[in-house]
Amino acid sequence: MEWQKYSDEIIEVLNLKGNPVAITYSMSVPQTSIKGKYRVCDAFLLARDGKTIDLTAKSSSCQGGTWHLGLGERTKGEEEKALKEFLVNGEKLFCSITTFYRSQYLTTKPPSGLAEHIILSPLKKAEFRPDVILFICNAEQACRLITLDTFDTGIPPKIEMCGSTCHQVVAYPVVTGEINVSLMDYTSRRIRGYQSEDLLVSIPYHRFYGVMRSIKYCTAGKAKFEVPESFRRLIGEEAIKDLMK
Secondary structure, three states: OOOHHHHHHHHHHOOOOOOOOOEEOOOOOOOOOOOOOHHHHHHHHHOOOOOOOEEEOOOOOOOOHHHHHHOOOOHHHHHHHHHHHHHHHHHHOOOOOHHHHHHHHHHOOOOOOOOOEEEEEHHHOOOOOOEEEEEEEOOOHHHHHHHHHHHHHOOOOOOOOOOOOHHHHHHHHHHHHHOOOOOOOOOHHHOOOOOOOOEEEEEEHHHHHHHHHHOOOOOOOOOOOOOHHHHHHHOOHHHHOOOOO
C-alpha cells in the first residue's frame, strides 16, 4: 500500500513527533481498532500515537463532532437550545447565537451521509486509502508542508480557519479537496496532549503525491540551498553571508 511507504520518509524529513494520521471515510469496518467512545480531537492524538479509531455515530462522544463530520444529524429542539446556551455562556466562544449562526452559515457544510465510518490511524498502518492526511506539527513543519505542496503548482491554499477543530481538520478538506491549516478552536486546544505550539495541517491525499514528489527538489524537503552566481553579483557577498546564516 503506497501510502504506508510514505510515512517513514515524511517523518524523517520533517522530524515529526509521532505519526501522520490517515483519515478515511469508509463503508467498511477496519480489521483492528480500539473499542470505546471518543471525541474526534482525542482520536487525532490517539492515531498520532499509533492507535486506530473507528468513529461512527455510536462511537463519537462529541455531539457537535458527530454533526460536523457528517456522521449524524444536527441537534434539534431542547438539545439545540442547550448547545447554543453552552457555546455562548459556557465555552464563551461566541458573543451571541447570531454570531454562532453566522460562523456556521459562512463556512463549508458537513459531508452528511458520506459514510458510516471515519477511520483514523497512523499512516504507516492505514488499511484503506486515506482521504486526508493530518499532521500535528509546529509552525516550521507546517511551513514546510505548505511549501512542498505549492512547489509544483504555485497555487495558494484556500485556508478556512473558523469553526470547530473537526470541521477545519476533516470536513473542510474532505468536502473541498483543499489543504488546510488549523489553529484549532480554543476549547479543543485545551485537551490534554495538545501543546501550545501545535498546528494541525490537513492534506487531501490527491495532493499528498505532490508533497512527496517535491521533497527531493525543494529546500523545504531535502534539496540543498544554493545561491546562483547571477544573484551573488546582484546583492553582494555581505548580503549572501547574512542569507546563509
